[in-house]
Amino acid sequence: MGSFGNKGKRTVRTSIDGVAVNVTNGEHLNYKLTALGAVPVFNLSCEHRTLFSETDFGPPKMDYEREWPKDATEKDSNDDVYVFSLSFLKATKYTLVVERHDATHQVLEVLKDIDYESDDPADAFREALRVFSS
Amino acid sequence: MRTKSVRCIALLLSLICFSGSLLAQSNSLSTPPDDFNEWLNRRVDEITKARINQRNNTNQSETSSVSSNTTSLVDKSSASDLVGVAVNLAGLSTESSEMKASSMSATVSAYAFKAAAAGRNPLDPGFYNANRDWRRVSFTLGFDYPAGKVGDINERAVTFGIKFLPYDKRDASVDQQCVVVDSTTGQRTTSGCVRLVSGALKESGVGFAKITRLVEDFLLHELATSNRIDPSLLTNPLQFTRDYLGTNFPKKLLPLLTEADVKRVDDIISDHIDPFVKFSDTTRSAIEQIRKKPQASFEFLTTQRKENRPDEYVAKFIADLGVAPRLNFTLNAAFAYQDNKLMKDNRGGMVAAALQFQLTPETKLAGRMPWLFDVSYQGSAMTNMTPMHIGQAKVTIPLWEGFELPLSVSLANRTELIKEKDVRGHFGITFDVARLAQAFKGKYLGGHP
Numbered sequence: 001m002g003s004f005g006n007k008g009k010r011t012v013r014t015s016i017d018g019v020a021v022n023v024t025n026g027e028h029l030n031y032k033l034t035a036l037g038a039v040p041v042f043n044l045s046c047e048h049r050t051l052f053s054e055t056d057f058g059p060p061k062m063d064y065e066r067e068w069p070k071d072a073t074e075k076d077s078n079d080d081v082y083v084f085s086l087s088f089l090k091a092t093k094y095t096l097v098v099e100r101h102d103a104t105h106q107v108l109e110v111l112k113d114i115d116y117e118s119d120d121p122a123d124a125f126r127e128a129l130r131v132f133s134s
Numbered sequence: 135m136r137t138k139s140v141r142c143i144a145l146l147l148s149l150i151c152f153s154g155s156l157l158a159q160s161n162s163l164s165t166p167p168d169d170f171n172e173w174l175n176r177r178v179d180e181i182t183k184a185r186i187n188q189r190n191n192t193n194q195s196e197t198s199s200v201s202s203n204t205t206s207l208v209d210k211s212s213a214s215d216l217v218g219v220a221v222n223l224a225g226l227s228t229e230s231s232e233m234k235a236s237s238m239s240a241t242v243s244a245y246a247f248k249a250a251a252a253g254r255n256p257l258d259p260g261f262y263n264a265n266r267d268w269r270r271v272s273f274t275l276g277f278d279y280p281a282g283k284v285g286d287i288n289e290r291a292v293t294f295g296i297k298f299l300p301y302d303k304r305d306a307s308v309d310q311q312c313v314v315v316d317s318t319t320g321q322r323t324t325s326g327c328v329r330l331v332s333g334a335l336k337e338s339g340v341g342f343a344k345i346t347r348l349v350e351d352f353l354l355h356e357l358a359t360s361n362r363i364d365p366s367l368l369t370n371p372l373q374f375t376r377d378y379l380g381t382n383f384p385k386k387l388l389p390l391l392t393e394a395d396v397k398r399v400d401d402i403i404s405d406h407i408d409p410f411v412k413f414s415d416t417t418r419s420a421i422e423q424i425r426k427k428p429q430a431s432f433e434f435l436t437t438q439r440k441e442n443r444p445d446e447y448v449a450k451f452i453a454d455l456g457v458a459p460r461l462n463f464t465l466n467a468a469f470a471y472q473d474n475k476l477m478k479d480n481r482g483g484m485v486a487a488a489l490q491f492q493l494t495p496e497t498k499l500a501g502r503m504p505w506l507f508d509v510s511y512q513g514s515a516m517t518n519m520t521p522m523h524i525g526q527a528k529v530t531i532p533l534w535e536g537f538e539l540p541l542s543v544s545l546a547n548r549t550e551l552i553k554e555k556d557v558r559g560h561f562g563i564t565f566d567v568a569r570l571a572q573a574f575k576g577k578y579l580g581g582h583p
């Protein structure tokens with residue numbers, strides 16, 4: 001079990017840091033987040049900007065799911081780093097699963113399957129994935 | 135009448151923090167990283183802390199005063215906590231019919247029971263936010279034995295309590311407002327605490343993406359050109375990330391790095407550290423302000439003992455008000471009743487008020503604690519006892535990181551034995567082992583993974 005921040009614990013089942021996504025053929029990444037606590041705070045950002053955050057999903061809830069790219073405007077570069085950031089200000093545990101899907105939403109590979117826990121509201125973690133898209 | 139005199143008590147050692155805080159301080163660096171992301175996150179955290187340390191010791195800028203060892207803002211109490219105590223109390227513990235524990239207690243909110251009854255995960259954010267009122271009531275159950283009487287059922291004291299918070303602005307489901315001070319203009323604005331942290335998290339996410347690219351490109355170039363890895367990977371960065379990063383990093387790439395490589399990575403991070411410092415400042419300021427939001431509670435506690443041993447009943451009111459960012463006011467009022475069974479009962483009340491001023495803006499997170507000035511009063515009156523009034527003024531002076539000098543003057547209208555006024559002065563040295571360890575580690579160990 002890994003650690004981060006002041007009291008953070010991280011359990012890695014899968015962690016791959018680079019992926020090729022054939023966006024032209026309809027491939028995409030699927031982000032699934034399970035959050036425990038009062039108010040999850042998270043976002044997906046690339047080197048240029050933030051693409052989405054918790055406020056885009058309405059009131060706080062336990063399960064979140066989002067595809068990337070939602071449309072062509074979400075891809076700024078063919079070689080970019082996408083970072084999923086998590087804050088433990090008012091949350092205690094997150095589980096992040098990132099998969100590469102084909103155009104029919106079938107799972108081609110699992111890139112990230114990780115648990116993050118912390119009792120320190122000052123803790124945060126940033127999970128990076130380098131994406132080579134075509 | 136005894137003339138007033140000041141007594142000095144030398145070298146009181148207090149506030150020694152062990153275990154939890156010390157282990158928390160060693161969280162990041164004592165275990166190897168599981169993958170590349172964990173390694174990079176830790177390096178960013180260490181450099182962020184170092185930058186904050188450096189800034190606070192030179193510029194005296196105003197930052198949060200919250201310790202890094204804070205507990206969650208989220209109520210994580212579980213119904214099973216109280217059930218566990220009740221099971222032990224009834225001697226139904228599966229371990230043994232003997233009562234092995236000398237004392238045990240648990241405090242659980244009514245929310246935990248609500249969640250258990252509803253079959254819902256109490257930390258489901260939707261359920262948590264929809265049932266805030268259930269967290270206004272909490273129950274305490276416990277027992278203990280006098281020293282040397284552990285296991286003697288006749289000596290066991292059972293404590294039961296109930297607490298009600300009619301006014302609680304600290305609950306994690308409340309959208310608290312935070313004051314933000316612009317570091318250049320000094321202008322103060324108010325915004326949602328979560329919103330502020332979310333904004334800072336976004337900026338740090340973009341910053342981390344930039345750092346990740348720069349570090350990955352540097353490592354690939356440096357290792358390939360020096361033939362520590364296959365040079366052909368220079369034209370295949372995707373293969374490099376899949377072969378040498380992720381969970382392959384600790385065993386395949388980390389052993390190849392020299393101190394010069396790690397220093398270069400740290401230089402890259404340092405050049406892009408600002409968003410992480412801002413996130414750290416914003417989060418800690420939000421935590422401090424949330425913890426100082428006003429809270430008022432009523433509490434009833436009773437300790438029941440068998441046979442002729444006295445039972446105790448206490449009803450208490452507590453108000454904790456963060457009056458201003460550096461000013462905190464606490465008021466306690468209590469009524470106590472002691473049922474002596476064989477003798478006359480005792481009853482009485484107690485009132486206490488305390489005002490704490492934070493005189494300087496140093497942060498508790500890194501560097502010295504701030505100067506604190508406390509003024510407090512406590513008065514109590516019980517039947518068959520002379521009323522007692524105690525006033526105290528205390529200054530806590532931070533000497534250096536991990537060492538504080540508290541100086542206090544107390545005035546009481548009677549001592550324990552003599553019905554005369556008594557003035558005492560105290561000074562002592564306190565040191566925080568966890569903070570000392572952190573200071574030592576930061577200065578001398580370098581934080582290399």
